[in-house]
Amino acid sequence: MDEKKMMAARLHKAKTPLLIEEIDIPSPGPGEVLVKMKACGICGTDVHIALDGTVPTAYTPITLGHEPSGVISDLGDGVRGWNKGDRVAIYPQVTCGVCPQCREGRDGICINAGVLGMHREGAFSDYLVIPVRNLIRIPDNISYAEAAIMTDAGATPFHAVTKRGQVRPGETVAIFGCGGLGMNAIQFCKLAGAARVIAIDPSDYALERALRVGADIAVNAGVEKPYKEVMSANGGNGVDVAFEFVGVNAAIDQAVRSLRRGGRAVTVGIGPERINIIAPFFFVYNDLTLIGSFGSDIGDLERLMGLAASGKLNLSESVSSVIPLKDVNQGISDLEKKVGHPIRIVVSME
Numbered sequence: 001m002d003e004k005k006m007m008a009a010r011l012h013k014a015k016t017p018l019l020i021e022e023i024d025i026p027s028p029g030p031g032e033v034l035v036k037m038k039a040c041g042i043c044g045t046d047v048h049i050a051l052d053g054t055v056p057t058a059y060t061p062i063t064l065g066h067e068p069s070g071v072i073s074d075l076g077d078g079v080r081g082w083n084k085g086d087r088v089a090i091y092p093q094v095t096c097g098v099c100p101q102c103r104e105g106r107d108g109i110c111i112n113a114g115v116l117g118m119h120r121e122g123a124f125s126d127y128l129v130i131p132v133r134n135l136i137r138i139p140d141n142i143s144y145a146e147a148a149i150m151t152d153a154g155a156t157p158f159h160a161v162t163k164r165g166q167v168r169p170g171e172t173v174a175i176f177g178c179g180g181l182g183m184n185a186i187q188f189c190k191l192a193g194a195a196r197v198i199a200i201d202p203s204d205y206a207l208e209r210a211l212r213v214g215a216d217i218a219v220n221a222g223v224e225k226p227y228k229e230v231m232s233a234n235g236g237n238g239v240d241v242a243f244e245f246v247g248v249n250a251a252i253d254q255a256v257r258s259l260r261r262g263g264r265a266v267t268v269g270i271g272p273e274r275i276n277i278i279a280p281f282f283f284v285y286n287d288l289t290l291i292g293s294f295g296s297d298i299g300d301l302e303r304l305m306g307l308a309a310s311g312k313l314n315l316s317e318s319v320s321s322v323i324p325l326k327d328v329n330q331g332i333s334d335l336e337k338k339v340g341h342p343i344r345i346v347v348s349m350e
Ligand SMILES: [Zn+2]
Pocket: 043, 044, 045, 046, 066, 152
């Protein structure tokens, strides 16, 4: 391969396989760096972009991938404080810095955000150009694969638990949906001091995993009214906080119904269904709160990386398999069909 060329997995048309193509290596402009990619997680959103076409991209062909980590390989003009060879995780959206949300540190909901692999070139490739303000240093004791999934599968539930749900010491929490995000949420709730975490999922396999990372009680969502099981597991009482990581109305409904009076539900899963829960009579009378939580702010990712470095996070179950770039289509399809109960499949560019 020409030394100015690289391989990239590009979407030309939804519902057709990504093409693994040779394209030009981009060069960093002022304030940007060129990162040699090491790892990039495959997200459920990639399934929606590539396989079912329900999440559109801003243009095609486009390189997908938005959970990246790598090593700095070149610096654009004016870059200070970073060097070639630095190990970095990449915050997956480029934000404007000047909208009201950015100005109050809520860059995760920047109105001008450009997400990698959706609105701009993504990271299923050998190299990526990115503004320096998107870089987070990877601690020595964290691998590239672990750092990569931290950027989305880690930071999204971290944001939901610490900033949106604001779990407090002694609280009781229910987690609806214990895939990659929900499983990390269980750990963040315990670290935030939750007295009891109840995990709800239709898969016994996922529930066993939830118990291994710290959930106190497991409830199989296959029963008719899971919220009743949650309450009976909690001494007949509703929980203080419920998180929903599925993105379907039935799960949001169950999360809200599982709350005590005055409780709050945080919904993180994304889906096309209309939210249709209980009547205002119950919702208002019980003083309930339903909160949406999208992605994360870069500050969340910075704090999460510090937490991971402290050794307090169990990362042993967070990466379920590592595959080469040429197998990315297989990885996306395995994630969709849940082949081998994947938590996070990570594409390695090493
Ligand atoms: Zn994602």
